Amino acid sequence: MLILSIAIQKGGSGKTTTALNLAAALHRAGKQVLLVDLDPQANLTQSMGVTDDSPLSIYELLKQAAAGETIAVEQAIVRTGVLPLIPANLELAGAELELVNVYGREQLLKQVLKQVWAQFDIVVVDCPPALGMLTVNALTASDYVLLPLQTALLPFKGVQQFMKNLQQIRQQLNKKLKMAGLVLTQYDEHKSMHRSVRIALEKMYPELVLSAEIRSNVALARAREEASDIFTYDSQANGAKDYYRLATEVAARFYA
DSSP, X not given: OEEEEEOOSSSSSSHHHHHHHHHHHHHHTTOOEEEEEOOTTOHHHHHTTOOTTOSOOHHHHHHHHHTTOOOOHHHHOBOSSSSOEEOOOGGGGGHHHHTTTSTTGGGHHHHHHHTTTTTOSEEEEEOOSSOSHHHHHHHHHOSEEEEEEEGGGOOHHHHHHHHHHHHHXXXXXXXXXXXXXXXXXXXXXXXXXXXXXXXXXXXXXTTXXXXXXXXXXXXXXXXXXXXXOHHHHOTTSHHHHHHHHHHHHHHHHHTO
């Protein structure tokens, strides 16, 4: 089982949209995929039409791991659509403080996901837009991390800071963690600034900027409004074509 975190230290970069639709593309390619919502805002959970009355969330599972209790992962997985999900809720916002004194707190998500090791080929984790304890948990558990970057936001400083933090996590917590790449979102090749951002990022990180890019596409927003992935909503939309290309490129790095 491979674990892929979708992470960036900034909101509005297409993180949740990428988590959902990349997972859906990998599923369509024949992989058994589990989604994990690790963001207290629970945008992924809501995007999949899962309500707050789910019996268990990732918050309860992390608390069970911290207390050394049996981790009830199977009871937490929601299977209401194409993709199974471990949901989040607002209670997760308190986890940063609650777990601060727990021994081995960086390893809790890894303990949770060990329980479903044999059931899935890939786990896709939607991280919070900050490098706190929850994101550190995700990166400690992960084999790969993918950074979605909204082209219009000139993301250079954010990427540089994330790379520094990533290096520390590799050194101290997870030596096997690799970059799956940087993917540009809401990209418009007709805009000179977008082309300039891509060129600059390719100079800074020549082996990391993926050739697949996610173009601006209203169908992606409409799919989320319908609590659907882009393939279920409109498999012919540009968003579907882009995320399938992204899945193909990322999977090639996984299984090289």
